[in-house]
Amino acid sequence: MQPSMAAAIFALLVVVLLAPATTAFNITKILKKHPEFSTFNEYLTQTHLANEINHRQTITILALDNSAMSSLLSKGLTLFTLRNVLSLHVLVDYYGAKKLHQITDGTTVTASLFQSSGDADGNSGYVNITDMHGGKVAFAPADTGDLNSFFVKTLVEMPYNLSVIQISAVLDSATAEAPTPEPSKVNLTSLLAAKGCKEFSRLLSSTGADKTFQENIDSGLTVFCAGDAAVKAFMPKFRNLTAGNKTAVLLYHGVPVFNSMAMLKSSNGIMNTLATDGANKYDFTVQNDDETVTLKTKVVTAKITGTLVDKDPVAAYKLDKVLLPRELFKKSAKPDSAPAPAPEAEDAPSPVADGPTSDDDDDDEVADQRARRGSRNDAGKINGGGLLAVGLALCYCALAAL
Ligand SMILES: *[C@@H]1O[C@H](CO)[C@@H](O)[C@H](O)[C@H]1NC(C)=O
Ligand SMILES: *[C@@H]1O[C@H](CO)[C@@H](O)[C@H](O)[C@H]1NC(C)=O
Ligand SMILES: *[C@@H]1O[C@H](CO)[C@@H](O)[C@H](O)[C@H]1NC(C)=O
Ligand SMILES: *[C@@H]1O[C@H](CO)[C@@H](O)[C@H](O)[C@H]1NC(C)=O
Ligand SMILES: *[C@@H]1O[C@H](CO)[C@@H](O)[C@H](O)[C@H]1NC(C)=O
Ligand SMILES: *[C@@H]1O[C@H](CO)[C@@H](O)[C@H](O)[C@H]1NC(C)=O
Numbered sequence: 001m002q003p004s005m006a007a008a009i010f011a012l013l014v015v016v017l018l019a020p021a022t023t024a025f026n027i028t029k030i031l032k033k034h035p036e037f038s039t040f041n042e043y044l045t046q047t048h049l050a051n052e053i054n055h056r057q058t059i060t061i062l063a064l065d066n067s068a069m070s071s072l073l074s075k076g077l078t079l080f081t082l083r084n085v086l087s088l089h090v091l092v093d094y095y096g097a098k099k100l101h102q103i104t105d106g107t108t109v110t111a112s113l114f115q116s117s118g119d120a121d122g123n124s125g126y127v128n129i130t131d132m133h134g135g136k137v138a139f140a141p142a143d144t145g146d147l148n149s150f151f152v153k154t155l156v157e158m159p160y161n162l163s164v165i166q167i168s169a170v171l172d173s174a175t176a177e178a179p180t181p182e183p184s185k186v187n188l189t190s191l192l193a194a195k196g197c198k199e200f201s202r203l204l205s206s207t208g209a210d211k212t213f214q215e216n217i218d219s220g221l222t223v224f225c226a227g228d229a230a231v232k233a234f235m236p237k238f239r240n241l242t243a244g245n246k247t248a249v250l251l252y253h254g255v256p257v258f259n260s261m262a263m264l265k266s267s268n269g270i271m272n273t274l275a276t277d278g279a280n281k282y283d284f285t286v287q288n289d290d291e292t293v294t295l296k297t298k299v300v301t302a303k304i305t306g307t308l309v310d311k312d313p314v315a316a317y318k319l320d321k322v323l324l325p326r327e328l329f330k331k332s333a334k335p336d337s338a339p340a341p342a343p344e345a346e347d348a349p350s351p352v353a354d355g356p357t358s359d360d361d362d363d364d365e366v367a368d369q370r371a372r373r374g375s376r377n378d379a380g381k382i383n384g385g386g387l388l389a390v391g392l393a394l395c396y397c398a399l400a401a402l
Helices: 003-017 027-032 035-046 049-054 066-073 079-087 188-194 198-207 209-215 228-239 243-251 261-266 362-374 384-401
Strands: 059-063 107-111 126-131 137-141 149-158 162-167 221-226 269-271 284-289 292-296 301-311 314-319
Touching: 027 035, 027 049, 027 162, 035 049, 035 066, 035 079, 049 079, 066 079, 188 198, 188 209, 188 221, 188 301, 188 314, 198 209, 198 221, 198 228, 198 243, 209 243, 221 228, 221 301, 261 284, 261 292, 261 301, 261 314
Parallel strands: 059 162, 221 314
Antiparallel strands: 107 126, 126 137, 137 149, 149 162, 269 284, 284 292, 292 301, 301 314
8 A cells, every 4th residue: 555545544534543532412402492591502603602511421500581681781791701600500419309399408619611611719619509499499509599590390300411491590609600701812821820830921021832732712712830849840841942942841731622621521632732744743542540640741641639710711630741842852761762673563652752852754654544543442451453444435435525
């Protein structure tokens, strides 16, 4: 087979394997069957909450009918503020009608999507559910405890993934209704500094890399910032870089697409960064194990240790280590460059991938593809013959589609 054809097949295969995980349900489609909730449904889409809901495994939606929505809309809130209000109506746990009536001690508080947005102070992101006397179930924002909204009926129950129930009125929360700036007006460096990435934020400003991050907010941005201790430990290496490479390392910590935590947890694969351009890949692999999400660069593996903000179109997460792109750093444990293995070598990670930046050649490309393949658990098991068969099958499909 021609090398170029093999490469084409491989590219096709990589694209297919890295397609995002399919979601369990489509809330827009589900609510379409209930026309009295059409306004609520429309705003779930406009605020991008529908997308976030579809990526969750366990969720309860406190739906508002068209008349409850019209009283909410009459307040004239901006779309960004409405998003906060509606996200308070999405609980990240499963509450079917039965569970609502069996709450231990008759009252509980449970987290909503507003809690993870970064805009909820104290317990304002939690919802109080109280089983009143006579079997009536009431809801309130946990910070007010004003139980003014009641369970009306069940719309959908898919235990224990999705429950959609109607409540009688909007959960009235001054915190959720507080004006929230348009994403493009968010000052990213100030936000990162205020939420625990002070040193990283300082580097963004001092190099001017902050401008690139800021410009990408409107179209969706995910920032992975290393914590202060990690940045301080990295400073001797950072000072050694040229100005251009300093900027590249920082841009390597930004991804020009919004990724909520739920999205990171539901899809493994390669991510391009703000530093990616043509010849320079500057990419890394996202991998998740149960609740932990790690980023692997071939030089280091960093772990997400916290969420600073997670609100479409901007997400920022804290890492325990600075991400070191293999384009600029070697794995320090192996200072000597091991001889490159033959391209046919098996799936074990290649020493070439950790080697000096100078060997960004064809062997490296093969190592890279092997690493991509290895990044999917199941894909790693495909042997050469199987790979070829799958690749050919894909080619036939592609041709048949023409
Ligand atoms: C969900 O359903 C709606 C309405 O049927 C459709 O427009 C939308 O594309 C679907 N979304 C996904 C992610 O499939
Ligand atoms: C929920 O609110 C009610 C009324 O304000 C309060 O009595 C109850 O303690 C709250 N429940 C929890 C778990 O905080
Ligand atoms: C709930 O989600 C799990 C995992 O995504 C899936 O296997 C299961 O079939 C879903 N259950 C229902 C009722 O849709
Ligand atoms: C963000 O705030 C800092 C400090 O207040 C300021 O120096 C910087 O210019 C601001 N950035 C933008 C993009 O407004
Ligand atoms: C910085 O560069 C100098 C000169 O190349 C080298 O001796 C030193 O080890 C480097 N320091 C770090 C932390 O990489
Ligand atoms: C980045 O560093 C590499 C060597 O590590 C060097 O070859 C390259 O010129 C530097 N790039 C810039 C833009 O300074």
